[in-house]
Amino acid sequence: xxxxxxxxxxxxxxxxxxxxxxxxxxxxxxxxxxxxxxxxxxxxxxxxxxxxxxxxxxxxxxxxxxxxxxxxxxxxxxxxxxxxxxxxxxxxxxxxxxxxxxxxxxxxxxxxxxxxxxxxxxxxxxxxxxxxxxxxxxxxxxxxxxxxxxxxxxxxxxxxxxxxxxxxxxxxxxxxxxxxxxxxxxxxxxxxxxxxxxxxxxxxxxxxxxxxxxxxxxxxxxxxxxxxxxxxxxxxxxxxxxxxxxxxxxxxxxxxxxxxxxxxxxxxxxxxxxxxxxxxxxxxxxxxxxxxxxxxxxxxxxxxxxxxxxxxxxxxxxxxxxxxxxxxxxxxxxxxxxxxxxxxxxxxxxx
Numbered sequence: 001x002x003x004x005x006x007x008x009x010x011x012x013x014x015x016x017x018x019x020x021x022x023x024x025x026x027x028x029x030x031x032x033x034x035x036x037x038x039x040x041x042x043x044x045x046x047x048x049x050x051x052x053x054x055x056x057x058x059x060x061x062x063x064x065x066x067x068x069x070x071x072x073x074x075x076x077x078x079x080x081x082x083x084x085x086x087x088x089x090x091x092x093x094x095x096x097x098x099x100x101x102x103x104x105x106x107x108x109x110x111x112x113x114x115x116x117x118x119x120x121x122x123x124x125x126x127x128x129x130x131x132x133x134x135x136x137x138x139x140x141x142x143x144x145x146x147x148x149x150x151x152x153x154x155x156x157x158x159x160x161x162x163x164x165x166x167x168x169x170x171x172x173x174x175x176x177x178x179x180x181x182x183x184x185x186x187x188x189x190x191x192x193x194x195x196x197x198x199x200x201x202x203x204x205x206x207x208x209x210x211x212x213x214x215x216x217x218x219x220x221x222x223x224x225x226x227x228x229x230x231x232x233x234x235x236x237x238x239x240x241x242x243x244x245x246x247x248x249x250x251x252x253x254x255x256x257x258x259x260x261x262x263x264x265x266x267x268x269x270x271x272x273x274x275x276x277x278x279x280x281x282x283x284x285x286x287x288x289x290x291x292x293x294x295x296x297x298x299x300x301x302x303x304x305x306x307x308x309x310x311x312x313x314x315x316x317x318x319x320x321x322x323x324x325x326x327x328x329x330x331x332x333x334x335x336x337x338x339x340x341x342x343x344x345x346x347x348x349x350x351x
Contacts, residue, residue: 001025001026003026003027003028004027004028004075004076004176005027005028005030005073005074005075005076006019006022006027006028006029006030006074006075006076006077006078006176007029007030007031007032007070007071007074007076007077007078008022008029008030008031008032008070008077008078008080009032009067009070009071009077009078009079009080009081009089009093010032010033010079010080010081010089010109011031011032011033011034011035011038011039011042011048011051011063011080012051012080012082012149013048013051013052013149013150014080014109014147014149014152015031015078015080015109016031016042016048016051016052016057016149016153017052017055017149017150017152017153018078018080018109018149018152019031019057019061020055020057020058020061020152020153021152021153021155021179021180021181021182022176022177022179023057023058023060023061024058024155024179024180024181025178025179025180025182026179027176027179028060029060029061029062030062030063030064030069030070030074031061031062031063031064031070032063032064032065032066032067032069032070032071033063033064033065034065035050035065036065037049037050038050038051038063039063039064039065042057042061042062042063043062043063046058046059046061052149052150052153055150055153055154067089067092067093068092068093068096070093071093071096071098071099071104072093072096072097072098073098074098074104075104075105076104076105076106076107076173076176077093077099077104077105077106077107078106078107078108078109078143079106079107079108079109079110079128080108080109080110081110082110082112082303082305083110083111083112083113083114083115083124083305083308084114084115084294084308086108086110086114086124086127086128087114087127087128087130087131090128090131090132091131094131094132094133099132099133100133101135102133102135102136102139105139105141105169105172105173106128106132106136106140106141107140107141107142107143107162107173108124108125108128108140108141108142108143109143109144110124111144111197111198111201111305111309112124112197112198112201112305112308112309112312113198113309113312113313114126114127115312119315120315120319121312121315121316123190123191123194124142124194125140125142125164125190125194128140138164138165138166139164139165139166139169140164140166140169141162141163141164141166141169141170141173142161142162142163142164142190142193142194142197143160143161143162143163143173143177144160144161144163144193144194144196144197144255144259145158145159145160145161145254145255145258145259146158146159146254146258146259146261146262146263147159147160147259147262148262148266148268148269149268150268151268152181152182155180155181156181157181157182157183158181158182158183159182159183159184159185159254159258160177160182160183160184160185160254161184161185161186161187161193161253161254161255162174162177162184162185162186162187163186163187163188163189163190163193163194163255164186164188164190165188165190167186167188170186170187170188171186173186174186185253185254187247187250187253187255188246188247189245189246189247189250191240191243191244191245191246192240192245192246192247192250192251192255192256193250193255195236195239195240195243195245196236196240196250196251196255196256196259196260197255197259198305198309198312198313199235199236199239199240199309199313199327200232200236200256200259200260200263200264201263201271201304201305201306201309202271202306202309202310202313202326202327202330203228203229203232203233203235203236203260203263203264203306203326203327204260204263204264204269204271204272204275204306205271205272205274205275205278205304205306205307205310205330206228206232206275206326206327206329206330206340206344207225207228207229207232207264207265207272207275208264208269208271208272208273208274208275208276208277208278209275209276209278209279209333209340209344210224210225210228210275210340210344211225211272211275211276212275212276212278212279212280213279213340213341213344217341219345219348219349220344224348225264227348228326228344228348229260229261229264231325231326232260232264232326233251233256233257233260235324235325235326235327236251236256236260237251237256238322238323238324239313239316239317239320239322239324242316242320242322243316243320270302270303270304270305271304271305271306271307273302273304274300274302274304274306274307275340277300278333278340279340283300284333284334284336286299287299287334288336289334289335289336290307290310290311290331290334290335291311293307293308293334294307294308294311306330307330307334310327310330310331310334311331313327313331314327314328314331325347326347328343329343329344329347
């Protein structure tokens with residue numbers, strides 16, 4: 001297998017786990033972290049003690065606080081920045097020669113929609129290409145799939161999708177990702193894959209709330225959770241097709257039903273956890289509404305991307321005149337218009 005120089009921008013749990021997998025697969029990987037303690041921990045202890053504690057990282061994986069160093073001269077760059085910080089992060093390294101001449105293939109792990117000044121949610125790849133040089137138009141790659149960082153770090157078999165409008169880049173990124181423990185596939189339905197990656201987090205928050213409610217409810221159980229997940233998948237497909245997805249099979253692939261299943265059910269899922277915390281710890285008591293959550297998400301203690309995506313899903317539903325009752329539940333709950341139990345009873349019992 002050919003070895004490549006890879007820069008991963010963002011040393012959160014997922015960025016670190018993928019960097020570790022690529023390093024184990026024989027690639028030379030440099031990981032950019034904003035935090036000094038993260039860089040020192042990775043370089044000296046071979047562990048990301050802040051974001052991925054307890055997992056030994058490959059010795060060839062190095063970290064740096066110099067984002068230009070992490071980006072310069074790389075064959076591939078993979079972005080692991082949260083959606084809120086995606087464009088500002090790219091601007092920090094966009095002037096690297098290999099970016100200006102388009103010789104580096106650039107992909108992203110970022111989940112969700114990207115906020116904009118006009119209030120219209122933007123796709124991750126569109127946001128990237130608006131900041132990158134013109135040569136990256138329709139050439140960036142989106143990476144998604146059922147892939148909790150902890151299991152990737154353990155080397156457990158994981159499936160990923162490499163989606164791009166540029167077919168060669170989709171295939172090249174797919175081949176890069178095919179290291180021990182990762183089964184990677186190419187897709188050319190960038191819109192469908194991006195919608196799946198964003199909206200499944202919204203469904204997972206509602207799923208987590210129902211999971212917590214079912215502990216003391218005579219109404220909600222395993223059957224109800226399966227009903228909720230199936231209805232949620234239908235809503236994801238409704239949004240995807242309305243936004244321009246090109247392949248209905250995207251929604252029954254690992255980027256659709258596969259990612260939704262693991263996000264709803266896994267013990268590692270932050271969005272499921274957020275839904276559970278809404279019920280178990282009254283998490284929302286410290287916030288006024290959804291905008292307050294997005295502005296002060298650090299109060300949560302972890303990043304529930306579904307809470308952020310929920311606002312933009314609601315905007316899309318208004319723009320496209322879509323009926324999305326499961327996604328609407330979360331929007332109403334986060335804005336304190338109703339409780340999760342009231343909303344779920346409304347759509348599941350009164351029909």
